[in-house]
Amino acid sequence: xxxxxxxxxxxxxxxxxxxxxxxxxxxxxxxxxxxxxxxxxxxxxxxxxxxxxxxxxxxxxxxxxxxxxxxxxxxxxxxxxxxxxxxxxxxxxxxxxxxxxxxxxxxxxxxxxxxxxxxxxxxxxxxxxxxxxxxxxxxxxxxxxxxxxxxxxxxxxxxxxxxxxxxxxxxxxxxxxxxxxxxxxxxxxxxxxxxxxxxxxxxxxxxxxxxxxxxxxxxxxxxxxxxxxxxxxxxxxxxxxxxxxxxxxxxxxxxxxxxxxxxxxxxxxxxxxxxxxxxxxxxxxxxxxxxxxxxxxxxxxxxxxxxxxxxxxxxxxxxxxxxxxxxxxxxxxxxxxxxxxxxxxxxxxxxxxxxxxxxxxxxxxxxxxxxxxxxxxxxxxxxxxxxxxxxxxxxxxxxxxxxxxxxx
Numbered sequence: 465x466x467x468x469x470x471x472x473x474x475x476x477x478x479x480x481x482x483x484x485x486x487x488x489x490x491x492x493x494x495x496x497x498x499x500x501x502x503x504x505x506x507x508x509x510x511x512x513x514x515x516x517x518x519x520x521x522x523x524x525x526x527x528x529x530x531x532x533x534x535x536x537x538x539x540x541x542x543x544x545x546x547x548x549x550x551x552x553x554x555x556x557x558x559x560x561x562x563x564x565x566x567x568x569x570x571x572x573x574x575x576x577x578x579x580x581x582x583x584x585x586x587x588x589x590x591x592x593x594x595x596x597x598x599x600x601x602x603x604x605x606x607x608x609x610x611x612x613x614x615x616x617x618x619x620x621x622x623x624x625x626x627x628x629x630x631x632x633x634x635x636x637x638x639x640x641x642x643x644x645x646x647x648x649x650x651x652x653x654x655x656x657x658x659x660x661x662x663x664x665x666x667x668x669x670x671x672x673x674x675x676x677x678x679x680x681x682x683x684x685x686x687x688x689x690x691x692x693x694x695x696x697x698x699x700x701x702x703x704x705x706x707x708x709x710x711x712x713x714x715x716x717x718x719x720x721x722x723x724x725x726x727x728x729x730x731x732x733x734x735x736x737x738x739x740x741x742x743x744x745x746x747x748x749x750x751x752x753x754x755x756x757x758x759x760x761x762x763x764x765x766x767x768x769x770x771x772x773x774x775x776x777x778x779x780x781x782x783x784x785x786x787x788x789x790x791x792x793x794x795x796x797x798x799x800x801x802x803x804x805x806x807x808x809x810x811x812x813x814x815x816x817x818x819x820x821x822x823x824x825x826x827x828x829x830x831x832x833x834x835x836x837x838x839x840x841x842x843x844x845x846x847x848x849x850x851x852x853x854x855x856x857x858x859x860x861x862x863x864x865x866x867x868x869x870x871x872x
Contacts, residue, residue: 466513467486468611472607478502479503479506480497480502480506481506482506482514483518484511484512484517485513485516494865504528505518505527506529506530506598506609507539508612510535510539510594511676514611515535515543516546519543519563519564520560522563522567528568529568530577531596532570532572533570533711537707538594541675541676541703571596573588583602585598587624588625590614590615590624591815591816592621592676592677593677594714597609597624597625599628605871608628608633610624610636612639613816614815618681619652621681621715624825628830631829631830632833632872633834633835634826634836636822636825636826636835636837637822638838639844640840641818641822642844643818654811656685658809659686662772663745667744667769668743668769669773669774670772670774671746671747672751672752672754672774673750674778675704675752676701676704679705679748679749680708683725684720693744694745694746695747696740696746697748697749698731698749699750701748705730709722728748741761741762741765752779753780753784754789763795768805770805770806770807774809776810776811777811789808832858834860835849835859835861836860836862837862838862842862845862848860
């Protein structure tokens with residue numbers, strides 16, 4: 465998982481589908497594809513594991529990048545924050561992000577794009593605001609690249625569009641191929657009940673959440689279920705809020721989003737932060753895994769009292785503070801482990817589809833395509849590939865980094 469990047473070549477033309485980074489202490493990039501060979505870059509969505517390497521192609525070159533307007537604006541936020549946190553280890557800087565955005569060519573769901581020998585159409589992915597799937601046509605073949613995809617609608621987004629038609633090849637993610645997600649409706653109801661319970665008894669409910677998508681979805685869930693208490697919002701999510709409010713066309717229910725964001729109080733500065741954490745309320749704030757951001761401050765204060773609660777709603781990578789909190793009910797304060805007195809609970813609000821969703825997606829494909837399974841751990845990739853070959857009778861491949869395949 466991470467470092468998503470796919471190079472497609474037809475005749476003398478080459479395009480990249482995503483070019484991400486794997487975020488470790490030192491970010492890891494995909495294999496290098498010489499810029500002089502690339503005619504365009506298609507960006508499926510703003511997350512750094514898909515976008516984080518693209519500025520490398522704008523240090524000295526001016527390669528066009530294609531994505532939705534919203535994806536470009538959210539990418540700017542995430543890439544600039546990435547530089548702020550990891551700049552010492554990065555081979556590009558702010559000026560290169562700006563050069564990337566200067567070469568942005570916005571696309572929409574309704575259009576078809578031609579890049580030399582390639583013809584590209586776009587489908588809703590349902591993953592985060594602005595996310596896309598691509599269908600790329602060349603030499604009589606049609607390839608589907610799902611990127612990250614969600615086949616269920618949420619309070620924030622429509623579900624992925626599965627109207628693919630005949631395909632020659634499918635490149636599909638497998639992040640949760642081995643899991644079944646809980647019913648979204650039941651999960652939302654349980655979540656709102658728990659947050660209400662904490663605030664009703666005079667506690668503070670901290671909800672660390674990813675700044676792009678998850679924070680806004682949480683507010684929509686609370687609003688849609690009639691949450692009666694004050695919600696505060698902080699961190700990088702505030703900048704993402706402003707961007708999203710300018711792009712109503714990307715949301716399932718823009719009025720719900722607008723209402724939820726207007727009712728929430730946006731924190732401005734440390735004085736408000738210190739006052740808010742003492743109140744009975746819900747606080748939604750990045751970072752979703754508690755690696756920095758305003759949530760790192762809040763968690764230290766909220767953790768001290770048993771009437772408070774910390775509700776994790778974002779995936780927690782092993783080794784992160786959020787994962788430690790979830791598994792061990794401890795946090796680090798000033799470099800020392802400290803037990804958490806507040807209640808803790810994890811709610812699996814995933815923006816990726818689960819195993820059943822991936823099967824539904826693949827059953828909707830027509831033709832006899834070769835299926836390439838990517839973006840998952842080895843077990844999930846193998847599980848999905850085995851199902852594709854066994855149940856659908858299609859050739860399934862788990863490509864290795866750097867391998868080349870020919871699509872007929």
